[in-house]
Amino acid sequence: MTSGKFDLIKLSSQVRDILDTELQISIGNMEAIPVTEKLYKLIRAQAYNEGVFDAKRVLDNKLDDITEQLDILLQYEQ
Secondary structure, three states, rough: OOOOOOOOHHHHHHHHHHHHHHOOOOOOOHHHHHHHHHHHHHHHHHHHHHHHHHHHHHHHHHHHHHHHHHHHHHHHHO
8 A cells, every 4th residue: 555556455355354353253355345445435534534634733833833923023023
């Protein structure tokens, strides 16, 4: 997944391994792919939303900092 392309087969193998080791649920490769697709859709939407909120927080902090700096400059000008 580091190349920027999503590898559903690799992820489904990892999901299958997690189900087996953590929950003792054994599923085959063909069963793991549809489950992984559904999990991926849920996680992708949540991760995207978190990224947007993080970016908003950073921009809000920068805007607050700029506003504070401008206020300081205006005080010295008077």
